[in-house]
Amino acid sequence: MTPATILRWLAACLLAMCAMLAFPAAAAEGGVTVVRSHDGAKIAELPGSGLPVAVSIGGQPVAIRGGGAAVLRDDGRWQSLETDDLSAAIGGVTDGQRAALLFGSAQGVDRAALVAIDGDKLRVAQPFALPMRLTRPQAALLPDAFVIAGSASDGTPHILSRATTGGDWLAIAAWPGGGVPVALAARGSTMFLTVRGNGGDRQWRWTAKEGWLARTPAPAPVVAGSSRAIGQAYLLYLLGDGAQSTWYSYSTITDAWAPLGYSLAAGAATTPYRNGIVAVRADGTTSSAELELQRRPLGWLDWTIILVYLAGMLGIGFYFWQRSRMGSTSEFFLGSRSIPFWAAGISMFATNTSSISYLAVPAKAFDTDWQYLMSKIVTVVALMAVAFWVIPLFRRLNLVSVFSYLETRFHPAIRMLSSGLAILMHVGGRMGVVLFLPALAIGTITGTNVILCILVIGLCTIVYTALGGMKAVIWTDVFQVIVLMSGAIFAIGFIIHSIGFAQIYDTAMQFDKTKLVNVSFDFTTPTIWGFIILYTFDTVLTFPKDQVLMQRVLSTSSEKQASRSVWFFAVILLPAGILFYIIGTTLFAYYRANPGRLDPLLPIDAVFPSFIGTELPHGVTGIIIAGLFAAAMGTLSGTINSVATLLSVDFYEKLRRVPPTQKQAVRFAEWMTVLVGLVGVGIAIILSRMEIRSLLDLTIELFGLLGGSCAGAYTLGMFTRRANWQGTAIGIVAASLITLIAWIFALVHPYFYLAIAIVASIVIGYLASFLFPRRPLNSSTG
Numbered sequence: 001m002t003p004a005t006i007l008r009w010l011a012a013c014l015l016a017m018c019a020m021l022a023f024p025a026a027a028a029e030g031g032v033t034v035v036r037s038h039d040g041a042k043i044a045e046l047p048g049s050g051l052p053v054a055v056s057i058g059g060q061p062v063a064i065r066g067g068g069a070a071v072l073r074d075d076g077r078w079q080s081l082e083t084d085d086l087s088a089a090i091g092g093v094t095d096g097q098r099a100a101l102l103f104g105s106a107q108g109v110d111r112a113a114l115v116a117i118d119g120d121k122l123r124v125a126q127p128f129a130l131p132m133r134l135t136r137p138q139a140a141l142l143p144d145a146f147v148i149a150g151s152a153s154d155g156t157p158h159i160l161s162r163a164t165t166g167g168d169w170l171a172i173a174a175w176p177g178g179g180v181p182v183a184l185a186a187r188g189s190t191m192f193l194t195v196r197g198n199g200g201d202r203q204w205r206w207t208a209k210e211g212w213l214a215r216t217p218a219p220a221p222v223v224a225g226s227s228r229a230i231g232q233a234y235l236l237y238l239l240g241d242g243a244q245s246t247w248y249s250y251s252t253i254t255d256a257w258a259p260l261g262y263s264l265a266a267g268a269a270t271t272p273y274r275n276g277i278v279a280v281r282a283d284g285t286t287s288s289a290e291l292e293l294q295r296r297p298l299g300w301l302d303w304t305i306i307l308v309y310l311a312g313m314l315g316i317g318f319y320f321w322q323r324s325r326m327g328s329t330s331e332f333f334l335g336s337r338s339i340p341f342w343a344a345g346i347s348m349f350a351t352n353t354s355s356i357s358y359l360a361v362p363a364k365a366f367d368t369d370w371q372y373l374m375s376k377i378v379t380v381v382a383l384m385a386v387a388f389w390v391i392p393l394f395r396r397l398n399l400v401s402v403f404s405y406l407e408t409r410f411h412p413a414i415r416m417l418s419s420g421l422a423i424l425m426h427v428g429g430r431m432g433v434v435l436f437l438p439a440l441a442i443g444t445i446t447g448t449n450v451i452l453c454i455l456v457i458g459l460c461t462i463v464y465t466a467l468g469g470m471k472a473v474i475w476t477d478v479f480q481v482i483v484l485m486s487g488a489i490f491a492i493g494f495i496i497h498s499i500g501f502a503q504i505y506d507t508a509m510q511f512d513k514t515k516l517v518n519v520s521f522d523f524t525t526p527t528i529w530g531f532i533i534l535y536t537f538d539t540v541l542t543f544p545k546d547q548v549l550m551q552r553v554l555s556t557s558s559e560k561q562a563s564r565s566v567w568f569f570a571v572i573l574l575p576a577g578i579l580f581y582i583i584g585t586t587l588f589a590y591y592r593a594n595p596g597r598l599d600p601l602l603p604i605d606a607v608f609p610s611f612i613g614t615e616l617p618h619g620v621t622g623i624i625i626a627g628l629f630a631a632a633m634g635t636l637s638g639t640i641n642s643v644a645t646l647l648s649v650d651f652y653e654k655l656r657r658v659p660p661t662q663k664q665a666v667r668f669a670e671w672m673t674v675l676v677g678l679v680g681v682g683i684a685i686i687l688s689r690m691e692i693r694s695l696l697d698l699t700i701e702l703f704g705l706l707g708g709s710c711a712g713a714y715t716l717g718m719f720t721r722r723a724n725w726q727g728t729a730i731g732i733v734a735a736s737l738i739t740l741i742a743w744i745f746a747l748v749h750p751y752f753y754l755a756i757a758i759v760a761s762i763v764i765g766y767l768a769s770f771l772f773p774r775r776p777l778n779s780s781t782g
Contacts, residue, residue: 002135004560006370034260035247035289043070043284049667054280055092055099057117061271061278064089069122072278077141083120092138093146095229097187098164098273100139100146108135108153114164131169133159138184138225140191145671147172149193153504157181159193161770175204175212185227187252192235194222205252216255228272230291233367234600235616236277236331238264238610247277247289247601253367254588255511256595258666262289272448275601293601296614297445302622303371309483309626310460313386313476313633317464322473339555343474347552349576350477350484350634353571357580357615358631358700359437363585369515374531376577387563393718394550395559401649402550409717411725412654418710421651422547425706426639427676432683433699434635438628441609453509454684457632465637466670470555473637480630487627488579490620491612492672492761495586498615499593507589514585527749547642636680644672704753709735710760711754723765726772731765 006516023345030279046052046224048066061072067087070078090109091102101124113127140166141147149159157174179195179202180566186192191206192215202223203215218237223245226238232587233253238245240263264287268279278289298306339347363618364372397405403422439453464472496504508514518527556562556568602610604707608618612624648669655658709732716723718730739757742748748756 019329020534035260037287037289039260040072040288041077042279043280044080046070046284049282049661051099051281051282053089053092053266053270054096055101055277056096056272057094057099057115058097059274060117061124062099062117063269063278063280063553064092064122067766071117071122072273072678075492077734078286079120081117084122084124086122087122091137091139091225092271093148093184095173098141100141102137102139102148103353103491104133105605108133108189109137109148109150112148113722114146115176126164126166128166131160132158132712134160136194138181138709141184142186142189147184147191149184150174151180152409154525158289172206173211175206177202182222183227183237184226184227187229187235187496189232190252192480193226193229193236194252196217202347203775209521215527216257219251219257220246223266226270228277230275231600232270232604233604236260236600238270240266242266249595251591251595251600252594253593254598254603256742257591258595260291273703291599293447293599297447298613298621298774301619302625303617305622306626306629307349307646308567309629310456312479313460313464315736316470316476316479317467320467320469335452337555338469339474339552339557339559340557341561341564342568344552344556344561344565345572346481347474347477347634348549348565348569349572350481351548351552351628351638353481353484353576353631353634354572357442357577358488358628359608360433360605361577361580362584362587362608365513365581365605366587367584367604369513370585371515371518373516373527373577373581376574378531378681382571383566383573387566391553391563391566392559395554395556395562397503400554401646402554403646403650404545406713406717409724410713410728414713414725414728414732416650416654417500418713419646421706421710421736423643423646425703426643427679428683428702428706430699430703431636431639431676432687433682434632434639435680435684435689437605438625438632439688440603440606441612441628442625444558450688454681456686457629458677458681461633461636461640462674465485465640465677466673468552468653470641473641474552474555476637477634480634482603483623484627484630484634485576485579487624491608491616491624492582492586494580494616494620503593504586504589507584507592511588511592513588530591547646548638551642551645552638583608590615636677640673640680643676644669647672701743701750701753704750704757705736705739708739708757709733709761711777712765715762716765722774724772724774727767728761728765729767730768731761731763734764734768735761759778 018267028727035248043063046063046065047068049715050065052063052065056065058070060074062081063070063078064083064086067083067084067085069081069083071081072706073079074549086101088103089101090104093100093102098114100112100114103111103113109128109130110133111129114125115122115391116125117123130148132152134152137148137149139146142161144165145161145163147159149157152158159172161170161172162168162727165636175193175194175195177197182196182201183194184191189208193204193206195202195204201217203217205213205215207213211295216240220239220598221241223238223240226245228236231247235252237248239248240246242267245266247260247264249258249260250256251258264279268287269280270279273288274290275292276288278286278288280286305712328595338660361372394402394405395595397408401419403415405418406418430766435454436450438457439450442448442453443450446579462477483558519529520527553562553565556565590611591607597614598607598610609628612621612628614625648665653665688777711730712735714726734756738760739753742753742756743750
């Protein structure tokens with residue numbers, strides 16, 4: 001069976017799956033959160049009277065009173081538990097998985113203990129005494145600490161922290177303005193405290209770096225101890241001081257409150273349960289409420305646009321396959337070096353502007369600010385140096401694989417080691433993320449199975465890339481950029497039309513959402529120094545080893561055209577990058593003004609696709625989803641083609657005893673295109689099963705870990721005469737280990753991993769070279 005036959009079969013499967021995508025899971029119209037509530041089983045009799053203490057352990061609600069306890073099992077029934085002595089328990093704290101009980105008397109809390117379920121017994125896992133008795137206490141569990149806030153006997157406020165693994169108590173500066181704690185919640189290592197004073201409730205946020213910052217108070221009194229974290233960026237509270245309490249969401253990003261449409265009669269203890277809460281009353285009756293994602297299925301016009309787009313991409317692949325069936329390796333890998341400079345530049349932009357840019361960058365701007373935009377500014381400046389000095393050298397060498405230079409300058413081992421690391425970087429650090437993000441978007445918008453979306457996007461890209469080679473990759477990129485940018489511009493225009501430019505501007509200024517420069521020397525944060533170091537190294541020193549970008553440069557007809565392609569790439573990179581940050585800021589303003597329109601259960605990276613699916617009209621939604629596909633497929637196709645090129649040129653042709661014919665080399669590259677694409681699909685499916693806060697940060701980490709160490713080899717080769725292959729190999733291995741250590745122990749922000757790896761490989765590689773004899777240089781390469 002030939003690769004073309006396999007690809008025709010994959011195309012048939014793709015069309016079948018596209019038909020399946022047209023029938024998403026049934027969902028109601030609208031984009032707001034809905035609540036499903038129901039009464040539960042009554043708890044078997046517990047000792048004592050009054051409200052029980054309610055916590056959740058391993059996702060299972062537990063009620064404790066009078067020394068007895070019961071747990072709500074998965075079948076909906078309450079089961080009694082054996083207990084240690086819990087008669088003095090007067091309160092509890094839980095994050096839904098872990099729990100701690102507070103012990104004391106009417107005079108206050110004097111000790112606490114972590115608790116766990118062991119079979120049919122609730123046992124005290126780790127008791128500890130407080131350094132002082134606290135009244136009106138509220139507690140929270142951070143990832144690695146237990147925190148409790150309250151008032152001492154003299155009325156002074158205190159907040160204390162202790163590692164959950166043990167150790168001394170640490171005092172945290174108390175919240176400003178006094179008041180009594182009402183609710184304490186944690187989102188990661190950030191705490192949110194509600195305090196009640198003469199002027200009503202106030203809301204505070206605390207971080208180790210910034211201390212206490214005032215936030216928007218709740219629109220009604222907060223029910224004591226009713227807070228819980230949900231999703232990646234939300235807290236849920238019960239509000240009210242009368243006979244009814246109303247459920248509200250609070251966005252820790254937009255600092256906005258929204259009612260969830262569910263009310264609960266006063267006089268119940270609540271604890272997290274699944275995507276909601278369970279309420280337990282004094283008489284043992286229980287009820288629960290749970291949030292549900294509500295999606296709007298795409299209309300026939302949306303699906304028509306998407307299917308026409310996918311068919312067009314496949315058509316381009318088949319067109320170039322028919323024109324150059326089983327052509328030369330130059331045709332498949334470099335488009336016969338006949339690509340115009342502007343098309344190559346747009347293709348580089350399409351590869352650089354992946355679904356990471358289209359989804360994760362707006363999500364990062366929505367979550368934080370514009371500091372990451374400095375990476376684009378530094379990149380544009382660095383690209384000028386690339387166009388002047390790097391491109392002429394490599395274009396004159398007439399390469400197919402950029403790692404051929406390392407063999408000429410050093411040794412075949414350096415070429416294969418560096419090429420192997422580059423393949424791991426692109427396959428492990430980019431393909432899966434690029435493919436998963438649009439699938440997440442479609443799943444968020446329509447309720448369609450995310451894995452099915454991954455398969456459709458992945459198989460379509462595999463087919464047209466394997467059939468058409470580099471020409472299909474570049475010309476589909478040109479079309480995809482048009483679709484992508486049109487969708488982004490329309491989304492911004494729609495938000496401006498909806499809430500007005502003035503409101504967007506005022507909101508951005510109020511929350512400092514356009515902050516661009518961080519001059520701090522705290523290298524655990526994304527500072528300007530980190531961007532300058534990273535992207536100077538990343539662009540100038542690693543551009544030569546980036547097969548995906550260099551392959552487009554090498555596909556032009558001359559050295560002059562190659563340099564022009566980089567200039568064209570630089571010209572469109574910055575304004576397009578600004579556009580994606582504007583999307584994130586306008587989304588922040590939109591959901592700040594309309595807090596009930598964004599679902600608390602959505603991951604942060606899904607904020608833009610959620611807007612697309614729930615706010616935009618049909619037809620426009622289809623165009624922008626096609627833009628999402630374009631963003632992913634542009635990067636994915638280029639990566640697949642380049643990795644297949646490396647596998648063919650750097651490994652297949654080098655390791656084969658008898659040099660392959662042109663036909664054999666192209667046939668191997670086609671098979672590798674299919675294989676590499678399927679591996680990317682598999683990684684994307686794995687990512688779909690994981691909980692990841694920021695896929696942009698994940699990509700930065702993986703690129704730093706996998707892509708920096710071999711970049712130093714180019715610097716050693718181009719700018720030193722003493723470096724040899726043995727020292728360079730030692731530098732690459734040592735740099736990889738050093739970067740791995742920095743990652744394991746979180747020594748610096750991930751933005752510095754690449755710079756650490758490059759510097760380490762250069763310094764160690766150069767010094768290690770003195771341990772081995774000098775090797776004569778080829779004048780054309782060094």
